[in-house]
Amino acid sequence: MLDLYRTTLGETAMAHLRHGGIFGASKILCRFSTEATQILTRSLENFADVTPDFEWNDAKPYTEIPGPKPVPFLGNTWRFLPYIGDFKIEEVDKVSKRLHKKYGNVVKIGGLLGRPDMVFLYDADEIERVFRSEEKMPHRPSMPSLNYYKHVLRKDFFGEDAGVIAVHGESWYNFRSKVQQVMLQPRTAKLYIGAVQEASEAFVQRVKKVRNYKDETPDHFLNEIHKWSLESIARVALDVRLGCLDDDAPLETQELIDAVNVFFKNVGVLELKVPFWKLFNTPTWLKYVKALDTIVEITSKHTNAALARTKTKEITGDAKSEPSLLERLLAMDTGVKIATILALDLFLVGIDTTSNAVASVIYQLALHPEKQRKLYEEVSTVLPPPGKPIEAKHVEEMKYLKACIKETLRMYPVVIGNGRCMTKDTVIGGYQIPEGVQIVFQHYVISNQDKYFPGSEEFLPERWMTGRDFNHGVKHAFASLPFGYGRRMCLGRRFAELEMIIVLAKVIQSFKLEYHYDKLDYHIDPMYTPNGPLRIKMIDR
Numbered sequence: 001m002l003d004l005y006r007t008t009l010g011e012t013a014m015a016h017l018r019h020g021g022i023f024g025a026s027k028i029l030c031r032f033s034t035e036a037t038q039i040l041t042r043s044l045e046n047f048a049d050v051t052p053d054f055e056w057n058d059a060k061p062y063t064e065i066p067g068p069k070p071v072p073f074l075g076n077t078w079r080f081l082p083y084i085g086d087f088k089i090e091e092v093d094k095v096s097k098r099l100h101k102k103y104g105n106v107v108k109i110g111g112l113l114g115r116p117d118m119v120f121l122y123d124a125d126e127i128e129r130v131f132r133s134e135e136k137m138p139h140r141p142s143m144p145s146l147n148y149y150k151h152v153l154r155k156d157f158f159g160e161d162a163g164v165i166a167v168h169g170e171s172w173y174n175f176r177s178k179v180q181q182v183m184l185q186p187r188t189a190k191l192y193i194g195a196v197q198e199a200s201e202a203f204v205q206r207v208k209k210v211r212n213y214k215d216e217t218p219d220h221f222l223n224e225i226h227k228w229s230l231e232s233i234a235r236v237a238l239d240v241r242l243g244c245l246d247d248d249a250p251l252e253t254q255e256l257i258d259a260v261n262v263f264f265k266n267v268g269v270l271e272l273k274v275p276f277w278k279l280f281n282t283p284t285w286l287k288y289v290k291a292l293d294t295i296v297e298i299t300s301k302h303t304n305a306a307l308a309r310t311k312t313k314e315i316t317g318d319a320k321s322e323p324s325l326l327e328r329l330l331a332m333d334t335g336v337k338i339a340t341i342l343a344l345d346l347f348l349v350g351i352d353t354t355s356n357a358v359a360s361v362i363y364q365l366a367l368h369p370e371k372q373r374k375l376y377e378e379v380s381t382v383l384p385p386p387g388k389p390i391e392a393k394h395v396e397e398m399k400y401l402k403a404c405i406k407e408t409l410r411m412y413p414v415v416i417g418n419g420r421c422m423t424k425d426t427v428i429g430g431y432q433i434p435e436g437v438q439i440v441f442q443h444y445v446i447s448n449q450d451k452y453f454p455g456s457e458e459f460l461p462e463r464w465m466t467g468r469d470f471n472h473g474v475k476h477a478f479a480s481l482p483f484g485y486g487r488r489m490c491l492g493r494r495f496a497e498l499e500m501i502i503v504l505a506k507v508i509q510s511f512k513l514e515y516h517y518d519k520l521d522y523h524i525d526p527m528y529t530p531n532g533p534l535r536i537k538m539i540d541r
């Protein structure tokens with residue numbers, strides 16, 4: 001493996017020197033080698049955990065995995081090129097379905113320039129096996145561009161504690177161990193019900209303002225949901241009211257939302273298309289770095305202000321509101337640096353994910369009036385009247401609402417796939433998978449199959465109401481994993497769930513939802529989301 005990297009990296013650098021490019025070869029080596037070094041380090045860390053020889057020997061060779069054939073020079077990367085390629089990034093859902101139909105449950109996409117092979121996996125049993133045997137430091141194969149940004153370009157800012165997104169090995173493990181307890185305890189999330197309720201009530205008021213004369217939401221409705229999402233995270237993470245949903249919202253809140261969008265929209269392009277950014281500063285790369293700089297700048301400003309407030313609170317003993325996540329972390333002696341970098345990661349991935357999920361549930365409820373009626377009955381019975389505080393017991397009781405969220409994320413997971421980079425030779429789906437290969441769990445395709453969810457094309461929240469009875473509507477616990485699984489599972493899951501429950505409960509309590517236009521297809525932009533303006537008729541109850 002080491003030789004393979006040495007050869008590829010060395011040759012790239014030499015070729016670049018030969019052609020007299022803009023950057024020195026050392027810089028290119030650096031852009032390539034951040035990931036390579038991390039994989040090698042992990043590989044040694046996980047050394048003890050080795051696939052038994054007999055299992056490996058019995059498995060079919062890696063070369064026999066079916067999949068689209070690479071062509072000379074461009075491998076399979078040409079498939080992502082505009083006009084000639086048949087893999088459009090915004091249609092990866094359809095590409096994935098096609099590949100599954102043509103090649104089966106294990107599909108290899110080899111020969112990708114500047115990145116390891118990908119093996120797509122469409123089998124829930126195999127996914128369960130991979131997750132259940134995961135090592136101490138699982139490696140999620142994503143975002144080499146962010147990896148480079150954090151570890152090389154802005155190393156001065158991030159240093160050794162670079163957070164959890166696009167961070168791997170010891171560095172990820174140490175960071176996650178410090179923040180996990182605060183982030184993932186359902187008890188902690190519930191302490192923020194009041195803060196999330198305030199943001200959700202502001203959202204309901206905002207909907208009333210932005211609707212048109214037909215009570216329909218405007219074309220930029222998703223952006224209004226982003227504002228709610230940002231407002232919620234800011235209150236939870238930093239105990240700050242940003243005022244995103246106010247008429248005179250500070251300009252920088254929209255700048256932050258736009259920057260996060262630019263980041264997500266370009267991350268896939270940098271990852272899957274020909275990676276020229278690893279050789280020189282392409283326009284996409286420069287746009288991407290600018291967006292990340294904006295995110296770092298704005299979130300750091302608010303984090304520093306929150307830290308200053310915390311100090312004042314300590315001095316004056318004034319602690320009226322619930323301590324923010326930042327304060328909780330500081331109370332655990334994690335240090336200012338960890339708290340600051342965590343806040344940045346939360347803003348980076350915690351806005352668009354939740355808002356697109358909320359948009360998708362709203363759309364599905366508008367399309368399914370029967371289900372909406374049932375949900376309204378639950379919400380009217382459980383929720384206190386508008387203006388009165390929602391409590392943990394109310395959140396607990398809204399079981400049908402939770403089922404509607406699960407069902408939407410089953411059919412349309414906002415993150416359509418997840419994955420792990422193999423840190424040792426492993427047998428998967430009967431094939432030998434060498435260390436370094438990226439396994440991509442194709443959740444969207446899997447969770448839309450009848451064999452796992454009978455009547456999979458039907459929007460049926462009821463299938464989640466039967467609890468552990470997997471014979472009814474849910475036949476495999478690993479067939480729908482919208483938040484991932486295991487040691488690297490979504491760190492914001494508890495907060496995302498709480499935010500979605502509260503805002504959707506408030507929306508359904510306040511409005512009847514209808515949709516009167518052509519049915520929208522879903523696409524990747526950059527989350528999996530309805531393709532087209534969400535013109536939802538939101539009629540006052």
Ligand code: HEM
Nearest residue numbers: 164346350353354357482483484485488489490491492496
């Ligand atoms: C509906 C909303 C959300 C969905 C569907 C979602 C989904 C995911 C998925 C699939 C992963 C990868 C997990 C794995 O590799 O097994 C992930 C990771 C992560 N998510 Fe979320 N997420 C959501 C909301 C949030 C929010 C609101 C935050 C922050 C407040 C957040 C923070 C994170 C972080 C920090 C990670 C990286 C964890 C690590 O690598 O250790 N997410 N999320």
